[in-house]
Amino acid sequence: MMRQTQIDEINKAVKSCKRYPSLSVQDDMKNWTNVELNTSLSFGSMRKTTTAMIKNIQQELEKLASIGNSCLYDGGHNQEVADSPKRFDVFGIVLGLNNLTTGKSYWEVEVNNKAGWDLGVARGSADRKGRLMLCPDNGYWVLVHYEEENYAAMTAPPIRLSLEEKPKKVGVFVDYEENLLSFYNVMTQSHIYSFTECSFRDEIYPYFSPHFKQDETNYEALVISTA
Template sequence: MTSTTITQKIKGIATCFMCRAVMKHPVSISCGHSYCSCCLRDFCNRRVGYSRPSTYNCPLCLEPINLNTVRDNKQLERLVELIKEIEETEDELLCEAHEEQLQLFCEDDGQLICWRCERALQHQGHTTQLVEDVYQGYKEKLEQAARNLNQLQEECTDQIVWVTTQINEWKQEIEIRKQKIKSDFKSLRTFLREEEKLYLWRLEKEEEQMLRRLRESQANLQQKSRELKDQIQELEEKCQSSAQNLLQDVKGTLSRTCAVKLEAPEVFSLEVQTACDVAELYLDVKAMLRRHQVGVTLDPDTAHPHLYLSKDRRQVSRGYSQQNLEVSSRRFTAFPCVLGCEGFTSGRHYFEVDVGEGTAWDVGVCMENVERGLGMKQEPELGFWAIRLCPENGYAALTSPPTALELQEQPLVVGIVLDYEAGTVSFYNMTTGSHIFTFPKASFSDTLRPFFQVYQYSPLFLPSCNE
């Protein structure tokens, strides 16, 4: 039978039935059973809480307990102390080569050795000392290392608080800027509401990018904090353990802890880059829109045979079918439409169409590869973003189904704004500078070109940027 098995049997004898642990201050009762003094006291107190019994019964054999006969069990208490001594002896490390107690410490190799190792060739000439003689010195070094790590931990905690404060300040600054933008744009009604959405989108992107960087810094500091806590716990456990455990690889432990450094987190500028002075920038709607104006000319290769283009390709009208036109797969054949020569694949662009007092027209933008024959349908899902005036139904946005537009004044000049990245196409009455309609946000993936459909007696004219 092994010593471990014997120890377990002895522990079984000294285990308290109530708490299932080795007894503390064991006492014996009249029936001969023993318990921890505190467990027996708590047992009796709980019984009093239910009622006031005249007698108490042993939890094991249910025999009546005479509290006057409860006595300390000295022999059992000595057995408990012996169990502790055995466990401490079992915890001591033995030399793997000689199975002797590791009572010496080799300063040259930083190892625990036994007396036989000291005489071996490997350690001849080395400085060796008794474990008891070097224990206190290395314990103090480990404690100092733990204090250093604790200081780094405190600095790390302070930096976490600082970064957290930055995050809160940044979010507050973003919120303040949002509210100011909202307030300013609200005062300029519908037009500014569309511009407000665009600027808020940019601001939120800026917020998202900065918060991501700040949170990465925060996460790095928190990870460093966890590592420091683990190392501190390791040092504290070593300091609380036996001399042999403390000195086991003590130099390596000290070397690792001394190498720990805390890098200061990256300092970010918390100045919001997205700025918008609404009163200064947008009080003149026409001037704002024309900052993005591009000159547009008409592409004759796309024009329906019933359309006539001026020599400068800025005016188009409808008449009779033209003969001997160059055959082109790019030409509209189902409806009297024509495209602008300019193609847009990014950025923000604005152009104007002088519709005059015409009674019918379609203006807007479309994808480069839209259907131009009998299957052509003017819907956003098929690559068209346009508005229309027709005698029967008045103004409408060519959504699916069409959206009726109630305009207070007739537009003589229609302004068209394309924001490719934002995915928006907006229309304005440049006679009054008022907003007409903005299509729901889309995701553009192809070249967009100006689009026009021309009706009888309603010619369209494209002003140059200087007009």
Template sequence: MASATTSKKMWEEATCAICLQLMAKPMSISCGHSYCQACLLHFMGPASSPRSQQDMKTFSCPQCRVPFKRGSLRPNKQLGSLIAALQEQELELSCQEHGERLHLFCEDEGQLICWRCERDPRHKGHATALVEDAGPGYREKLQEAVRKLRQMEEECASQKAFKAKQIDEWNEKIEAQRQKIQADFQNLHSFLREEERAYLWRLESEKELTLRRLRDSEAKLGQQSQELESRILELEERCQGSAQKVLQDVKGALSRSQAVRLETPEAVFLEVQTQCEVPELYFDLRKQLRSHQVGVTLDPETAHPELILSKDQRQVTRGGCPEGAGDPSPRRFTVSPCILGLQSFTSGRQYFEVDVGEGMGWDVGVCLESVQRVVGTMQTPEAGFWALRLCAKDGYVALTWPRTPLGLQEQPLVVGVLLDCEVGVVSFYNMTLGSHIFTFPRASFPDVLRPYFQVYPYSPLFLPSPDE
């Protein structure tokens, strides 16, 4: 164990006389003194002559002034090892109380002590060990602690990544729900706008009808007023004339006057019939639509030969050509696999539903009674068809011309069809979600309307009863 004095002497021997610091890469010269490699090179200055001449050039030792040549420089490895040991020793702690090196470890107190601390009564009977002996065991314990902390760190990182994923998933769910809410309200807004236009049209129609009746009554009263005024003037002129004029045809004048009757005008009931309770009607779209629902069944006499109907005439499937189904009839569709509903509509609001299921294709809507059935025709409003279509080529479209893509995000399993004969509109709804799909522009229906369907392979259509 080195004393403080010995350590001081070792530090002095290892200190460079040029930079006054512990030597870095110590180099010895011919007189035996050593210096930092960088300090010596700086002291000798840059080499400007050939190497052989450089090695023979003479310099004086900074300490003893003994001459030496550049070529005599040699690395001092032993001094370098000593300096490394001193640097390591410098890093070691010293006892604050005694100034000695802390080379012992007290197991009881769990602290470093020096040899003088070990002899102190405070550590009497304590188990002590050399730092070199106790270090490896505690190094293993520390490494085990590090390993556990690393595991905890990895677990923490894993949980952090999981939480980040949860945050992303939650944000995605919230965004999806936001879009759904916006879409639902957009559908409701579309439905309400159509309803608003329909009710305003009815109100305007009611206004014009009542005003026409009132104005007719007003005109008749005007005519009666003129007639009465004429009779009054006639009688007043007669009264102001001579006795002969008064008596001339007086009985006829009185008779004509007594024959005049005031016609009581038609009583017009001035109560608005077009009523719309918005809060009650439109908070439940399905309830509002189904308040106009009618039962629809299929008309077998209009069925294309490839179509097969159920016994209750509520389901239709596209299959083979059943016997007798191909009988010629001007009412039967012979070009496209279509069929009409048995019911016909001429007035009011009519609503029916079609269960399209998960079929790959269908046409659903209404058409005029007079549409072409035995020749090919394009299904458009101009040809008498107001319908939606699902097909593999175009997806969901409205049968306008050109076709109107619908871009539905959710597959409708049940399609609702609302026909307003008075207003002249046909609207469609996704009853799976209770949302509006599409409304055709207002039209004039010159003929009776009937439910219309086109059936695709492996895509049967079912007409539920209003009671179901």
């Protein structure tokens, strides 16, 4: 487990991120090309802090993952399965087996060169039926990669993110007591995005979506591990 001073460092760094918005979002999010990005403000001077944060998490945090060294992918065909309240009926979404109700958890997901994926956490009581609106108010804290090069944090409205490099492996860090969910590019040891002041309230589960396979694209698996 991490020492209290290191936990305080993480929380201080993440809270500082809120004072440096990296983009502005227009009301109409249907056409993502209309989103204006302000790249003059970024994490800049925080790079050393976030690098140290990543190292501390990787080296000293007790890593608790819901699925260890598992692969998740779309097989390209539908399966007839029995319906249940816990099953998603429209989107290709999977929740981890272990619920998170306290403490800190960290897992890594190899996304490689996939054209699309979702990663994050979901409240156990969140609706799983129909065409879901993924946002914190509905119990979903999710980072989305879509259309090869685009990334967005699914807030309300969504925030489009500008990344310097396409991540091949994403680290997901949850601090339940601090109401914090953070995403990192593991290979470059850089911060991607943090959801802060999360109203988890009850149990949450790791959330994964490999997105649908399209012809011969996006067929690669998400590889989930405890790092």
